Amino acid sequence: MTYRNEARAAQRRARAELASGDESRIKYAALELREAMEALTYDRAAAYKNELPPIAYETWQPRKVMELLLEIDPNADKDSSLALGIEETPGVPASVMHSIGSEKVLNLKQLKKHYDALGNFLHVPTLKQSTAGPIDHAKRRERCEQISKFIDDVLKSPVWNSTLGIFAETECEICGETIRKRIPHGAEKLSAKCFGCKATYTVTDAGAGRTHWQLDMVDVSCANPNCHNVTHILHHELKEGSTWTCRDCGGRNRISLGVAFTPVAESEPSP
Ligand SMILES: [Zn+2]
Ligand SMILES: [Zn+2]
Structure with a gap:
């Protein structure tokens, strides 16, 4: 069929x-x-x-x-x-x-x-x-x-399903799934997503037909005021409800909705 x-x-x-x-x-x-x-x-x-x-x-x-x-x-x-x-x-x-x-x-x-x-x-x-x-x-x-x-x-249409192009692929660093992405002509930087674990990557042209895949990570500091540990979390996990255990102080961090307040004196430009 x-x-x-x-x-x-x-x-x-x-x-x-x-x-x-x-x-x-x-x-x-x-x-x-x-x-x-x-x-x-x-x-x-x-x-x-x-x-x-x-x-x-x-x-x-x-x-x-x-x-x-x-x-x-x-x-x-x-x-x-x-x-x-x-x-x-x-x-x-x-x-x-x-x-x-x-x-x-x-x-x-x-x-x-x-x-x-x-x-x-x-x-x-x-x-x-x-x-x-x-x-x-x-x-x-x-x-x-x-x-x-x-x-x-x-x-x-006289021609159909032409998918000519260069496809780059890599193995996901997190779950091992193969990720493929078409690289349009002249593209220098693209975003790709793993269908296995939803991790995202930034794909860049490395020349000579090669591509470089960089896992999208974000640096987040431990919320314990006495701890200065910085951890790297996956960009797609930077959302409300994500948790991690601090490697330094052993405490648990949780990303939650908050209100940040700046007193009026501090937000005014200094003379
Ligand atoms: Zn994955
Ligand atoms: Zn900590």
């Missing part, structure tokens, strides 16, 4: 439902359009099969799958165009490029905008919704038409 074919079939069925003109069948069009959106997102994910973390295989909501893809490649949901040229000097981009075509991608914005909205069409109006008046079938139809048009454009 190819997801792209699934998307095509669902799109065809949605079109037929809309063409019937029967307002009670709009919900079936909505259902098919949701399927098409799911299939297109999984199709996109399949293009990253070597980079996908195992968690992506357990995720089904298209929006979440797309968010995972964007974590690996910030361009995963961006339209692109592909062009080829022959380099006259090795390493120097060719002066003449021939366009192969452009790709339109079902992006996160469209998914967020439409996927859940279509879900509403599948249910009986809630008590609150029913007080707002009868279902506006014309509006629902228009929305389905709009989404169908967008899906059509995606399916008509």
Whole structure:
């Protein structure tokens, strides 16, 4: 089964439902359009099969799958165009490029905008919704038409799922999970996240096709006024409720919400 074919079939069925003109069948069009959106997102994910973390295989909501893809490649949901040229000097981009075509991608914005909205069409109006008046079938139809048009454009792209690029990878220092990140051309500094333990890294270009991965840490002082120990905690753990035991005084520190006060005399600029 190819997801792209699934998307095509669902799109065809949605079109037929809309063409019937029967307002009670709009919900079936909505259902098919949701399927098409799911299939297109999984199709996109399949293009990253070597980079996908195992968690992506357990995720089904298209929006979440797309968010995972964007974590690996910030361009995963961006339209692109592909062009080829022959380099006259090795390493120097060719002066003449021939366009192969452009790709339109079902992006996160469209998914967020439409996927859940279509879900509403599948249910009986809630008590609150029913007080707002009868279902506006014309509006629902228009929305389905709009989404169908967008899906059509995606399916008509002459090139698709081109994920050309350089992917850097490392083993997480904390949990050992492999972390992959696409390095866009010319990027010097990027942020990457481990799907295993949520630790974040700053990835920098180290030249000659190599990358340097630095775990994001923060220095925090022990809150015991008689202790001067400074500990390093993971950046993503710098949040309310995180605790650690001080290595020097043995006391426990906990990050909690607080109010810092500065008396008026101290905050005034000195004459
Ligand atoms: Zn990790
Ligand atoms: Zn201490």
